Amino acid sequence: MLHSVKNLHGYKLEALDGEIGHVTGFYFDDKDWVVRYLVADTGSWMSGHKVLISPYAIGNIYPAGKLLEVNLTRERIENSPSIDTELPVARQHERDYFRYYNWPIYWGGPGLWGLNPAPIIPPMWQAQHPDEEEQVSEANSHLRSTQEVTGYQLQALDGEIGHVEDFLIDEVNWAIRHLIVTTGHSWSGKNVLIPPQAIDKVSWAESKVFVHLTLSEIQHEPEFDHALTGHDDREWRSFS
Known part of the structure; x- marks a missing residue:
């Protein structure tokens, strides 16, 4: 199913143990034309700080209730490494972010999501070895804001x-x-x-x-x- 970016603005983000804020924007890859992050305003929960949520963490989307499920706990999000919420996003910060959540990196492979066609965790997944991460450390980020375009x-x-x-x-x-x-x-x-x-x-x-x-x-x-x-x-x- 397809969703309008404008319609998704303002949707509530519901973690496994409570609400974490609402959607305020989207960052997409201008090479592959795919959304890499949702920008979340955490409101009073994290003193109004904005955080980036990868589609790896997104579960069901409920248009009727204007809600997106986030398959993470509030504590997990709160303790995640700092990552720029203003563009450009540093690739080093992205690597730290993906390593923390033990997700496959999205760059350096033939698919939209690295080696995969969608943001899914392969069975028996293990994080890349240090030499593999070093191999992609020079890649530039191509993130853009849908609001900008x-x-x-x-x-x-x-x-x-x-x-x-x-x-x-x-x-x-x-x-x-x-x-x-x-x-x-x-x-x-x-x-x-x-x-x-x-x-x-x-x-x-x-x-x-x-x-x-x-x-x-x-x-x-x-x-x-x-x-x-x-x-x-x-x-x-x-x-x-």
Whole structure:
């Protein structure tokens, strides 16, 4: 099932032994287009500090109750090593974070999540050996905020057309399946879906998303129905 990032903002985060706060943002990998962390505001529990929660820890999502399950205890979260909640996130801090929770690292493998297609813990999992961790220690982080990219202009092959309004994420592997783009009043003002496969690059300096599609192709795409969030994305037509 797919979920709107905007809809997930404000969802309560329920740990194994009580509430830990609510969702205030998402950090995604701009190479693989997958959410790596949820940003959680802990409210009065941890003096309002923000913490990052990996999808490895996320259980069920309950849209009706606006709640996400977190398969960790409050104590486990409170005692976790410090990790930047402001971008950029240091890779060393990420390694310490993943080592603390004994989760597989997501970088350095062929899958969306390292060696795996989804944030799951393989049977008989053991943390990487020190030499393996050293091998990836030079890798750069490519984390970006969905809030930052929201509002970026969409640059087609032959002109600008609207801006990024939202993101649709897959609850199984937390991949971004589509960007929701508002085409603007000059182009009927409707919302259409743009998959990451159509994106050539994102220019952070220009605040633009460049796609290898024409204005006409985007304009003639059917309007996205927000009522379909929470459904299988095969129910939608989209560029491939």
